[in-house]
Amino acid sequence: MTDPQAETGPRSETDPQDAIDAAADAAGTDRDLRIHERTAGEVPDPGDAIPFIGAGPGDPGLLTVTGRELVEAADLVVHAGSLVNSELLEAYCADAERVSSVGKDLEELIPLMRDAHEAGRNVVRLHSGDPAIYGAALEQMDALEHEGVPTTIVPGVTSAFAASATLRTQLTLNGVANHVAFTRPQGTTLDPEDDHIGEFVGMGDVTTCIYLGTHAIPETMDRLLEDGHDPETPVTVVYHASWPDEDVIEATIATIGEAVTDAGYRASALVVIGDAARKTGYERSYLYGDWANRGSAATDGTDAGEADD
Incomplete structure (x- = not known):
């Protein structure tokens, strides 16, 4: 050659x-x-x-x-x-x-x-x-x-999707979460003014997925508490999603920091904040409800199976 x-x-x-x-x-x-x-x-x-x-x-x-x-x-x-x-x-x-x-x-x-x-x-x-x-x-x-x-x-496939599959849920759920935020906490790479985790959590209907932040979970949760967020807000940490040693820790803003510290995890975990991880309180979608039938539309050949919720 x-x-x-x-x-x-x-x-x-x-x-x-x-x-x-x-x-x-x-x-x-x-x-x-x-x-x-x-x-x-x-x-x-x-x-x-x-x-x-x-x-x-x-x-x-x-x-x-x-x-x-x-x-x-x-x-x-x-x-x-x-x-x-x-x-x-x-x-x-x-x-x-x-x-x-x-x-x-x-x-x-x-x-x-x-x-x-x-x-x-x-x-x-x-x-x-x-x-x-x-x-x-x-x-x-x-x-x-x-x-x-x-x-x-x-x-x-990004880790948030693997974590969602492990948790047998969706990142978006009717009546629970209409939005998903992929974010990271403040630190060496991200200045404090560019950390928007508190804003995402405060919106209420956002599933907040935190990357590159396993080591900073206690500090991140302390900031959320200082900002007045509900300490009972669900937080789920999926360590090594889809790996043989995968682990899931379910807690709240108030308790997840100690739980992750006790587990010894400092990296390679995906943090999910919000109710979607627990599948609680979601509503039936329109896709497989009355909208799917739409009266005569169900018999005229119209495809009703591919619409968004």
């Missing part, structure tokens, strides 16, 4: 931040022309682009069909370390070179993936959950695209 550097000479190293800034400037003026290149489920030809794949919440079976096809064909899998179940890596990419992204910055990751792609290797970037939810995928994609390496996204 021809060495691409032998033909073009040494590659200049581009600052990933420059690539991110350039992408942001372009997005402010022009529509991304790549939007219609392929659908989310379309499998790119091996070597055509580096796919950023959502590995799902943990269970190997929750990796999408498209994601599985791509990781099985990969020569190099750059993955999110222990956030991706080792059983998944062994099941679907045992023959590939596997590199954990933990502890590596963009200045190391981008040349690693770029050089492998340009050498003709099938490269996969495997994120936990779904890359769109706290995945930090776009900065990598923009940096790679700036280096002339095409990328694409394959969605995955």
Whole structure:
């Protein structure tokens, strides 16, 4: 195989931040022309682009069909370390070179993936959950695209959906929760003024799903209590949703902090605040009630089965 550097000479190293800034400037003026290149489920030809794949919440079976096809064909899998179940890596990419992204910055990751792609290797970037939810995928994609390496996204199952399945409930329930908020607590990454958990909880009909906040559960609940929120508001914590060691802790704003501390969990849990997690007090939907019959509409061939509640 021809060495691409032998033909073009040494590659200049581009600052990933420059690539991110350039992408942001372009997005402010022009529509991304790549939007219609392929659908989310379309499998790119091996070597055509580096796919950023959502590995799902943990269970190997929750990796999408498209994601599985791509990781099985990969020569190099750059993955999110222990956030991706080792059983998944062994099941679907045992023959590939596997590199954990933990502890590596963009200045190391981008040349690693770029050089492998340009050498003709099938490269996969495997994120936990779904890359769109706290995945930090776009900065990598923009940096790679700036280096002339095409990328694409394959969605995955985010942990909030796995937690909902474990709890045998819905995140939205008629008469209980009309909205869902994906959020994170204040800390090193998020300034206090950008922490809106209290606002979401205060709305009453919102299921608030807190990511990246296991370590901060006691402090977060203390702030909610200080802001005057009902201490009996239900809070459910699902640790390692869909993993073999999955655990569920049900408590309230007043008691969940101590319960999680006693369990020893400091990471990898999804926090759900609101009544939807307990399935209490919800109302029958219109979909399978009188609306579904609609008098003569039920006999005229009209499809009543796909409407929203």
